[in-house]
């Protein structure tokens with residue numbers, strides 16, 4: 271089950287969101303390792319719970335940022351999060367009900383959708399909005415005539 275490793279191409283340009291995504295990919299990796307090591311079902315269930323718990327936290331974190339920055343794409347993005355959350359909970363339920371040692375096949379589908387729609391799609395749109403907003407706030411705060419600092423993203 272090939273899950274993605276973090277790479278800079280996944281960056282959405284907002285450090286605190288990137289940090290969450292790195293953690294999420296790390297949790298997926300743990301799950302993959304446990305499947306390959308043929309861990310017990312209760313171990314897999316615990317890792318799935320951890321992943322779902324962190325996904326919930328991450329979506330709430332992003333949505334708090336949307337509110338704080340008056341992001342106009344808030345509702346549409348929130349709906350995408352909701353759809354992914356519903357899938358994650360369905361996966362957990364299926365796993366609980368099945369006697370199989372394998373993870374439900376929707377896990378892969380979930381990861382694919384999450385990478386394509388959330389990280390590489392909607393989160394990037396927010397990243398562009400967020401950085402444009404930072405730039406305009408910094409421009410407003412700068413005294414007239416002063417040139418833009420070149421290292422403003424370096425902090």
Ligand SMILES: [Fe+2]
Pocket residue numbers: 332347351388389392393
């Ligand atoms: Fe998102």
Ligand SMILES: [Fe+2]
Pocket residue numbers: 287291328332388389393
């Ligand atoms: Fe995200």
